[in-house]
Amino acid sequence: MDKTFHIVTFGCQMNKLDSELLRAALEKNGMRPVRAPSDADVLIYNTCSVRQHAEDRVLSHLGGWRKRAEADSDFILGVVGCMAQRLGDEIRQQFPFVRLLCGTRSFLNVPEYIGKISSTGRAVTATGDRPIRIERDPAMRSEPHHAYVSIMRGCSNFCTYCIVPHVRGPERSRPETEIVDEVQRLTADGVAEVTLLGQNVNAYGRHKNHSDGAEGGLPRLLERVNAIENIKRVRFVTNHPKDMTEDILRSVADNEKVCEHLHMPIQSASDRVLKAMNRRYTRNHYLNTVEKARRIIPGIAVSSDFIVGFPGESDSDFEDTLALLRSVQFHQSYIFRYSPRPGTDAVQLADDVPDQVKRERQQALLAAQKQVDIRRRNGLVGETLEVMCHGHNTHRPEEGRLIGRSRRSDIVVFDGCNKGKINAGDTRHVTIEKATALTLFGRIG
Numbered sequence: 001m002d003k004t005f006h007i008v009t010f011g012c013q014m015n016k017l018d019s020e021l022l023r024a025a026l027e028k029n030g031m032r033p034v035r036a037p038s039d040a041d042v043l044i045y046n047t048c049s050v051r052q053h054a055e056d057r058v059l060s061h062l063g064g065w066r067k068r069a070e071a072d073s074d075f076i077l078g079v080v081g082c083m084a085q086r087l088g089d090e091i092r093q094q095f096p097f098v099r100l101l102c103g104t105r106s107f108l109n110v111p112e113y114i115g116k117i118s119s120t121g122r123a124v125t126a127t128g129d130r131p132i133r134i135e136r137d138p139a140m141r142s143e144p145h146h147a148y149v150s151i152m153r154g155c156s157n158f159c160t161y162c163i164v165p166h167v168r169g170p171e172r173s174r175p176e177t178e179i180v181d182e183v184q185r186l187t188a189d190g191v192a193e194v195t196l197l198g199q200n201v202n203a204y205g206r207h208k209n210h211s212d213g214a215e216g217g218l219p220r221l222l223e224r225v226n227a228i229e230n231i232k233r234v235r236f237v238t239n240h241p242k243d244m245t246e247d248i249l250r251s252v253a254d255n256e257k258v259c260e261h262l263h264m265p266i267q268s269a270s271d272r273v274l275k276a277m278n279r280r281y282t283r284n285h286y287l288n289t290v291e292k293a294r295r296i297i298p299g300i301a302v303s304s305d306f307i308v309g310f311p312g313e314s315d316s317d318f319e320d321t322l323a324l325l326r327s328v329q330f331h332q333s334y335i336f337r338y339s340p341r342p343g344t345d346a347v348q349l350a351d352d353v354p355d356q357v358k359r360e361r362q363q364a365l366l367a368a369q370k371q372v373d374i375r376r377r378n379g380l381v382g383e384t385l386e387v388m389c390h391g392h393n394t395h396r397p398e399e400g401r402l403i404g405r406s407r408r409s410d411i412v413v414f415d416g417c418n419k420g421k422i423n424a425g426d427t428r429h430v431t432i433e434k435a436t437a438l439t440l441f442g443r444i445g
């Protein structure tokens with residue numbers, strides 16, 4: 001197809017990966033990417049429904065293309081991903097000039113749909129469940145040394161605030177050999193670090209009827225990826241506390257390339273709120289899991305997400321969460337204010353925490369995490385960390401320094417230009433000399 005295209009991506013790492021896969025599929029069909037959306041014959045929005053704000057932004061973007069879409073019959077405007085799945089009918093009504101609506105479970109068939117639109121002139125809606133086989137082009141990734149690899153899709157947990165299971169469908173694991181083959185091809189193309197992605201990676205290989213070839217679960221997958229010759233680091237996200245097992249923790253400890261970092265969202269430390277969220281673990285279960293992780297993998301970094309202002313969250317529920325954040329000493333915390341998402345179970349509950357209170361609670365958690373960060377990072381001054389170089393520090397290019405990450409995911413800026421050529425993906429031992437709330441600074445050696 002002799003057409004140009006541009007993809008605008010909203011949302012999580014999974015969506016960014018999906019856009020890379022989609023871009024590869026379009027290029028394979030002869031289409032050419034262009035930098036400016038206005039230069040594209042085909043403009044695709046890869047969308048996110050997790051928060052209202054992201055949806056509102058896409059709707060406002062779509063409105064901005066009305067004039068061109070109505071005047072130019074060759075222009076194809078498409079919406080793919082979560083919003084097409086959740087709001088297909090509304091988008092069709094409000095923006096009849098959108099000519100492609102493609103949900104989360106058939107997005108790699110977009111080249112075929114574009115062909116159909118071009119040849120028939122008719123719009124295409126594809127929000128059903130059509131199995132997709134991922135054919136990864138290893139060169140299609142946003143960083144030279146790092147790649148995301150999806151190991152499973154969908155989620156079967158139905159946390160009451162979350163739209164993901166409704167738009168992405170049930171958990172399905174990819175076969176282990178397919179993933180290993182993909183990582184091997186990525187390393188042959190220069191990738192040194194992979195992040196294995198899924199909404200709930202601890203459940204990899206554990207869902208009935210959707211786990212063919214993945215029966216060894218996450219421990220065996222980590223072991224096989226760890227054994228790939230040129231891979232230097234392996235990460236995996238996101239971990240669900242209810243599905244974290246001792247076997248998984250032991251496989252992190254036993255496989256030297258698997259980084260000592262767990263992103264394991266607790267969301268709230270109140271058992272009452274956790275129950276209302278349908279998280280299916282208690283505060284004590286979470287604390288025991290962290291304690292076990294720290295015993296089995298000494299020095300492991302644990303990070304978390306929090307939602308403040310969930311319906312019914314009292315001052316005392318919130319105080320429990322604040323106290324837990326301080327006592328666990330998280331490596332990082334991502335803190336969100338609750339907002340009801342149509343289609344989820346939590347919309348049945350009164351959104352009874354005033355917005356101002358949600359903001360105050362968010363600020364209080366952010367401030368507490370900042371104190372934890374400063375103390376922890378200051379404690380690293382004088383230590384030597386293994387840092388994987390990502391390239392030059394583009395925030396201050398005039399200083400000629402490099403930037404990278406430690407195994408525990410700390411950002412490290414370091415001097416290295418006089419130590420021979422260092423490429424993205426190379427690792428060096430860096431002695432930390434200074435720390436700020438967000439960054440460590442050091443020198444090689």
Ligand code: SF4
Nearest residue numbers: 155157158159162164
């Ligand atoms: S585990 Fe819960 S929060 Fe995470 S994607 Fe599934 S339903 Fe959403």
